Amino acid sequence: MDDLRTREWDAIVIGTGIGGGTAGRRLAEAGLSVLYLEKGRDLGDADLPALGLDSRDPETRLANGAWPRLLEAQLDGAWCELDGMIGAGVGGTSAFYAATLERPERHDLESVEGHPHPTGGWPISYDGMRPWFQLAENYFYINGEVDPLAPNGAQLLPPVLPLPASDAALISALQRTGMHPYRTHIAARFLPGCESCFGRRCPRRCKMDGRSAGVLPALETGRAALIDRCPVTRIEADGARVTGVTCRRDGQEFTLRAKRYVLAAGGLASPSLLLQSRSETWPDGLGNGNDLVGRNLMFHLSEIIAIWAGRSRGETGASRSISMRDLYFMDGQRFGTVQSMGLSAGFGEILHALNGRFERSPLRRLRPLRHGLRIPAMVAARLLGNAKLFVGVLEDLPYADNRVLSDPTDPDRLRFHYDISDELRSRRAAFRKAMRQAFRPHRAMFMGAAPQLNFAHPCGTLRFGDDPTDSVLDRDCRMHGLDNLYVADSSFMPTSNGVNPSLTIAANALRVADAIVAGLRPRLAAGGSLGY
Numbered sequence: 444m445d446d447l448r449t450r451e452w453d454a455i456v457i458g459t460g461i462g463g464g465t466a467g468r469r470l471a472e473a474g475l476s477v478l479y480l481e482k483g484r485d486l487g488d489a490d491l492p493a494l495g496l497d498s499r500d501p502e503t504r505l506a507n508g509a510w511p512r513l514l515e516a517q518l519d520g521a522w523c524e525l526d527g528m529i530g531a532g533v534g535g536t537s538a539f540y541a542a543t544l545e546r547p548e549r550h551d552l553e554s555v556e557g558h559p560h561p562t563g564g565w566p567i568s569y570d571g572m573r574p575w576f577q578l579a580e581n582y583f584y585i586n587g588e589v590d591p592l593a594p595n596g597a598q599l600l601p602p603v604l605p606l607p608a609s610d611a612a613l614i615s616a617l618q619r620t621g622m623h624p625y626r627t628h629i630a631a632r633f634l635p636g637c638e639s640c641f642g643r644r645c646p647r648r649c650k651m652d653g654r655s656a657g658v659l660p661a662l663e664t665g666r667a668a669l670i671d672r673c674p675v676t677r678i679e680a681d682g683a684r685v686t687g688v689t690c691r692r693d694g695q696e697f698t699l700r701a702k703r704y705v706l707a708a709g710g711l712a713s714p715s716l717l718l719q720s721r722s723e724t725w726p727d728g729l730g731n732g733n734d735l736v737g738r739n740l741m742f743h744l745s746e747i748i749a750i751w752a753g754r755s756r757g758e759t760g761a762s763r764s765i766s767m768r769d770l771y772f773m774d775g776q777r778f779g780t781v782q783s784m785g786l787s788a789g790f791g792e793i794l795h796a797l798n799g800r801f802e803r804s805p806l807r808r809l810r811p812l813r814h815g816l817r818i819p820a821m822v823a824a825r826l827l828g829n830a831k832l833f834v835g836v837l838e839d840l841p842y843a844d845n846r847v848l849s850d851p852t853d854p855d856r857l858r859f860h861y862d863i864s865d866e867l868r869s870r871r872a873a874f875r876k877a878m879r880q881a882f883r884p885h886r887a888m889f890m891g892a893a894p895q896l897n898f899a900h901p902c903g904t905l906r907f908g909d910d911p912t913d914s915v916l917d918r919d920c921r922m923h924g925l926d927n928l929y930v931a932d933s934s935f936m937p938t939s940n941g942v943n944p945s946l947t948i949a950a951n952a953l954r955v956a957d958a959i960v961a962g963l964r965p966r967l968a969a970g971g972s973l974g975y
Contacts, residue, residue, distance in 0.1 A: 447668050452478045452701035454959060455688060457675050457716075460535025461945050462932035462952040463707030464657020465582065467667060469956035470705075472660075475963065477667040478699065479658060480690060482708070483508060483531035485671040486538075488648065496526065501855065508532035508539065514711070514898065515850075515858040527898035529709065529857070533671060534654030536709070536899055537945065541763060542630040542650050543782065544585055544946035546576055546597050548771060551940040565937055566909050566918040575950035575957075583651040583949060588626035592768050602626045610764040610783070613752040613831070616884055617767065627766040627782055630656070630945075656949075676854055678704070678720040678928070680729055685928045703927050703959050707952070710740070710901030710933040711847055711857045717905070718849035728849070730905070730922045735915050737847035740859055741903040741939040742896045743779070744837040744871055748878055749830035751886040770835070770877045771941050778874045779836040779941030781881070832890070833882075837874050838941045839867065841903050859901075863894055902944055905934035919958040920951065931955045 453475035456467040463479065471477045483505050496504055501511035510529040515522070530536035549569040577598045579585075586600035606614075606626070614624045630651040648655045661667035670692065677689040679698065687698040706713050714737035718728035728736050766782040848858040871894060879887065907930075908914030911923040920935050922928045931952040933944050940947065 447478065447670060448697055448699060450476075452476050452699070453963065454478070454703045454705055455480060455699055455701040456705040456707060456931075457688065458482075458535060458707035458709065458712075458932065459533045459658050459669070460530065460653040460707060460709065460932065461537045461657070461948045462653075463705065464534065464537075464653030464661070465579070465949045466657075466705050466707060466931040466952040466956045468582070468657045468661040469953050470661075470959060471664040471667040473956070473960045475666065475960065477661060478701065479533075479661070479667065479669040480673050480675055480688070480699070481533050481669065481671045482674040482712075483533070483671065485533040485669065488645075490645075491539075505531055508534075510855075510857070512853070512855045512857070515856055517848075517860045518896075519862050525898065527711075527857075527901075529711065529899065533658055533669065534652050537652035538645075538654055540652065540899075540945065541784075542652070542945075543627055543763065543766075543943050544579075544583055544630045544949070545628045545766070545780065545942040546593075547940040547942050547947055548593065548768075550772065551938065566907060566914075572950060572954070575954045576946065578953050579946055579949040582953070583630035583656050583946075584632050585628050585630055585946070587628035587766075590625050590766075590768055591623045592771075597628060599628065602629075603631070604764075606764055609752060609831075613750070613885075614765060616752065617765075617881075620881075620884060622767055622769050622881060624765050624767045627763050628946075629763065674854070675708075675716060676719075678706075678716065678729055680720070680722050680725060680925060680928075682724050683924060683926055685729075685925060702963065703929065705955070705959070706928065706930045707932040710904050711859060713930060713932055713934045714847045714904040715849060715854070715857055718847070719851055719854060729928070730915050730925060732924060733912055735906070735913070737849070737859075737904050738843045738845070739841035739903040739906055739937075740845040740847060740861060740901060741839040741841055741936075742861075742898060743839055743900045743939055743943075744867070745895045745897045746835035746837060746871070746875055746878060747784070747890040747895070748833050748835070748882065749888050749890055750833055750882050751830045765833075767881075768941075770874065770881060773877055774873075776870055776873055777838045777840070777941065778870070778877065779838050781833055781835045781878065784832040784834050830886075830888075833878075835874055835878050836897075836941060836943065837867075837871060839939045840864075841906070841938060847904050861896070863896075868894070900933070900939070900944055902933035902936040902939050905930050906937045907935045908937065920955045921958070929955050929959060 454470050455478045456463045457480050459479050459481045467477045467479055486508055496509055505511050508530055510531045513524040514527040552569045553564040580598050586603050590596055617624045632649050673690050673692045675688045675690050679687045685704050687700045689698050717730055717736050720729045730736055763783055768780050770778045845861045850856045850858050905915040907916035907920050916922055916930055920930050933948050
């Protein structure tokens, strides 16, 4: 451990999720010495359930791979605590994710005729990102079917899991109504039974995440090392350069140093750490000269709908087989993808949805009537069988007042302010209407009425761009005003797009790593050898 602390590394990577794990692997494979710093534990191949925990005890939460404290949020003006399903351990949140990695669409990143982007696009085009999308798809073993609406999109391995008979029937039914379903893009090297690890830790490393596709391959190069249970409390800077990171482990505080630093603690934790890292040059937090650090916070909205489409005899469980993008961009409105969740809705889920409707009805004051909802829920479950749950991923857009808030008294507390805009409420209503229409041939019921923010998808809080007056990072995701600090997590995204962000994070992390490698190459004459 002393040797790890005293040497100067080519790169220190803060965080081991999709972004940090992938960036560190790319740097190590390029010949650089890399030190990973992880707040949580290295849980190895422990088989643990999803991140939702009943416990509020920080040690219990960390022992299970969850962020030690609940999130503290001001939502539409009201303060509350919530479990945001944020990971803290090697692999980060990705160790528990559902491994759905899909490319965004061209109009997500740039203005395209017929698909006007409301915020002006990204500083790098879709074609500029394409090489790293392809590389990320290789790193993460993405398998599935090509989206028929984007035949020149992802580079995929063929689907590994067989298609359940009921899903095949549902795909055929959707195709008959003019929809374009396809096999979901999954990051996995499947073994028998591995489909059960979606949403939980994978004990056999078949699911590809920040640990299995990033940290472990980096360590295997012999050029990377890992210190877990090592929260970074401060990033030290002298003028325009980061000089070190202050860490805490086993009750001791120490400073680690490198030529380059990659911040990948997540869309909430990265800006929070920067706001806490104040200096004479940066009195309001590193990179925060224009009060942009932590602003433009976005999530996705999740619209969950239960579909009763029939099930073949002997079929059990549910699969993550189906995605479709027919609703992604409709009538000038930015919606998103719709995909199966790998979950089923039985009596309990139906009763929960009916209770929600009751609470919004004129009968809600007649409390005894609520108990009668158990009967129709039971009848529906018996007559229709367990329904397949689908989720619509509704794009969120950036608003400067939605932001991460610093808490200097408690670095483990992640705080933010978020208001649901009128524009988002209007798009949500239109999206739900489009989803009902898409599944019209089947019995369907939304599993909630209130907007459901996906707190596991925070992004946009350190947006990248060419203009330092409206962005925190440059197009290489290097911080404006700090020439050796880069960001490789979801914070960089100017918009949230209409797909899960994981593939975009991984692709950009590879791009950032390549920019760092290029910057560390000695300036030799053409044909000279490279050294690090």
